[in-house]
Amino acid sequence: MAPVEKAKGALPGEFTLIEEIFAPLASDAPEAFALKDDAALYRASEGYETVLTVDAIVAGVHFLPDDPPESVARKLLRVNLSDIAAKGATPKGYLLVTAWTDDTCFDWIKRFAAGLAEDQERYGISLWGGDTVRTSGPLTLSLTAIGELPQGTMLLRGGAHPGDDIYVSGTLGDAALGLEVLRTRLGELSREDAVHLVRRYREPEPRCSLGPRLRGVASASLDVSDGVVADLGHLCGQSGTGARIEMDRLPLSDAARRAVEGQPELLQLIVGGGDDYEILFAAPPERARQVAAAAAEASVSVTRIGEVRESGEGVRLVDRAGQPIPLKQLGYRHF
Ligand SMILES: [Mg+2]
Incomplete structure (x- = not known):
């Protein structure tokens, strides 16, 4: 059957999106199996433990709908890396859930992924997995960051003493x-x-x-x-x-x-x-x-x-x- 002609910028199917846009973000990470399996596999280094955090951002609430997509990507990733850093950990990888709206065009997603790619380089991390769905709105993005630190060294909220x-x-x-x-x-x-x-x-x-x-x-x-x-x-x-x-x-x-x-x-x-x-x-x-x-x-x-x-x-x-x-x-x- 001949492929259905898509309007310029219209979204391709889920599998094309994963293959063209997201798999390249996972290419450096053996944990991710090139996004071709059901789950990622990660083992913290010997003597280390894993720190996990997740934050979602919503258009109109955490970012403005006309913010540049590269900036939206950086904000999504960095608010999570900020939690990893505040706990004393070093980031290793992340999982991503995207809920696109009918207004989301392919170019927006390409620029969003380019923002992620730059930050991956900057922070030494890779995409390990995720999911991509559609929503009636607003555009919602959720990212789980994974980091590690030596066992027993995570910085907690509770631990301060009078005089500190x-x-x-x-x-x-x-x-x-x-x-x-x-x-x-x-x-x-x-x-x-x-x-x-x-x-x-x-x-x-x-x-x-x-x-x-x-x-x-x-x-x-x-x-x-x-x-x-x-x-x-x-x-x-x-x-x-x-x-x-x-x-x-x-x-x-x-x-x-x-x-x-x-x-x-x-x-x-x-x-x-x-x-x-x-x-x-x-x-x-x-x-x-x-x-x-x-x-x-x-x-x-x-x-x-x-x-x-x-x-x-x-x-x-x-x-x-x-x-x-x-x-x-x-x-x-x-x-
Ligand atoms: Mg926090």
Whole structure:
């Protein structure tokens, strides 16, 4: 029978998609059997154990429908690699589930796969398997990342003690501000600053070089996805502690600093906006030098932003004089 003529950009069948688009992403991985079997087969290295995490992203919720497909691919992969890094593990491979809508065209998928291919190279990982389905919408993508680390060394949320220092990698608030740029809700910004903030929203930078260096150094760790105050609350909740962080110590990029100078109410996005994908961790004061060494070796900036306190003190954001800054005043809604 003659093949049915497809409209330009229309989706080919599932098997063609797998063969043309996804199998090349698995070609380096013996675990994946070229995507020709029912399951992947993976054995962690001797003395190591496996860390697994999954995150889904939905068009209109976690990314904008007109975001470039390459960026959507990077965001999907990197939000998962961020969790792997915050647990102290090294990523090895991933599984992918895609639910395409009737609007998804073949070119979009090709560009999406090109974004994955570039990041695979960058992070030394491969596609090991997955599934591809259709949905009435919205476009939904789910990725399971698999990493490994020496047995018994995973960095947990619960493990911080009163007196530990609290640190965060990189800078906070860029992604939340970047989303405001895309929604055209920000005041005047230079083009350069706008581009920087939007890139931080679309393409987080998982701290894969830092996370494994925090094993045996950090007492507790997680990545910042909900906002620094909320995620610190998660860490303290699991550790049975409180915490105090200082507003003035929160690391801001030059672009974020300039945006906040013009509109101080944007500070609420710095502490509560989320999507930062930085590592937030605690470490005893006597390990301060090891923290600094880990940051230097990883070429990632790390800033001390406060300290772990007794649980009765709750999680507080304070000003330079140590006075609590009411989160409500910042428009923060989670409390
Ligand atoms: Mg996380």
